[in-house]
Amino acid sequence: MYLPRHKYKASMEKLVRVRFAPSPTGYLHVGGLRTALYNYLFAKHNGGKFILRIEDTDQSRKVEGAVENLIATLEWAGIHYDEGPNREGNHGPYVQSERLKLYHQHAIQLVERGKAYYCFCTQERLEEIRQKQSAAKLQPSYDQHCRDLPKDEAERRNAAGEKHVVRMKVPLGGELTFEDIIRGKVTFSYSVLDDQVILKSDGFPTYHLAVVVDDHLMEITHVIRGEEWLSSTPKHVLLYQFFGWELPKFAHLPLLLNPDKSKLSKRQGDVAVEDYRAKGYLKEAIINFVAFLGWNPGDEREIFLLDELVKEFSLERVGKSGAVFNIEKLNWLNAQHLRKKPIAELLGMVKEYLSPSVGLVQSSLSNKHFDDAYVLQIIGAMRERALFVKDLIENCPYFFEPPTEYDPAIVKKRWKEQTPDHMRKLIEEFKLLEGPKKEDYEAALHRVAGALGVSNGELIHALRLAVSGMGIGPGLYDIVFILGKEETIRRISAAIERLK
């Protein structure tokens, strides 16, 4: 085929094309997110394409709405695909159940070349030999009963409509070695490879056939996937050889682990990205965290945004051993990103919490209106001590309504007999202030303390209690300034009344 000169050159350094190929079982697993992320980072770092392909060849595991959810979560995280469902490129369709014909053709092709064969064995027979094998302590594998069925017999039974599958013909002796970017050379003996089914009796392909056909047809250059696929890679390599296709490069990622080091699973906590999203984790934190589970930039930087990861990422720096999903570090990263995030973005997120439609878990705040300038000030004051966006509001209810109760422990500690008098003095002093700034409140409080002959602290703690009802929070002068003079005075009076 004729190729223009520049095209030819480009094909010498083939455009990187990678894919994330989840099966739609309902939600996006954090391990899946990391696989998707590494694929995305690798593609973008190398100026290549990131493709999303849906592997839905197991009809029994179909989950309604799973694909939509998967895509929505990926997009939310900022991992945008170049080609995939609803974003057709030149290699579609991108959903395997829509490519059945392709797999069928290729399976037949292999049968015709003598690289695969029809197998008419029933489930019952298969079950039977498996039981015999395990009873005899042999490794369970297909006994190749139909491997050498005469061609005409196979075709006759096939034509008669007898149920069958297609199995690949694994060489009887020898071994196979392939190169993995992360692990180096990996060798398997053919004797441990089963004559794997590649086309099921329902006409659907198994993963092994589908992945090879699709990766080839979609011109995938690098197969980056979880380590659980390492053991079946020789089957895939063999299929490439059977078809006479060029092998992509393989990179098998170490697994994400539970605290007990087993493969990260649902039983031991949340594994769905959606769960973390719902809990209020920032996408920036999740991406940053997951990126560092198995990869690092080689220096001591830890806080990375997606585009910074794109710049730094390389498969060479991906480790080989599994990584425990450690929530403490995620929490820390979330706090870091919460502080780093542009305040305007935070405003939007906070307002969502304040809106009647979303609402706050236990609050009457959602129906009130607070203007942006006011909320912005609260964010500024609370940001340093929040882990989640919701903390920005939930930890400081006093910014939204006067305290309805006063923390008894703090009352006991900070509200003494003489305190009401002190507070009255404070009110008097505050009343004299005109358009006070933070510093003005501070100076006023100092004056009162001096006149009263008490420490600033004594006044500060009592005042904090009076205006917030709590013993913790931002700097006192920040609180008072945000609340404003009138509201502050009102609250002090109320506290004097209620804490008699």
Next chain:
RNA sequence: GGCCCUAUCGUCUAACGGUUUAGGACGUAGCCCUCUCAAGGCUGAAAUACGGGUUCGAUUCCCGUUAGGGCUACCA
């Protein structure tokens, strides 16, 4: 059981044979700052699984042991 992969502080990791008394981060302990809570700063405890080689020299290379994990379907 068989095959494959892996092995540095509790956890995530750095070190690509010597610059190492094994570095950083989370967490943890203590101190400082301070109006509280945080944040921040400083300090501490904490690891090369074990045994053999190779080498002048091994965390680093090789072998074995042990441990963990993955796979072993007409699931992906």
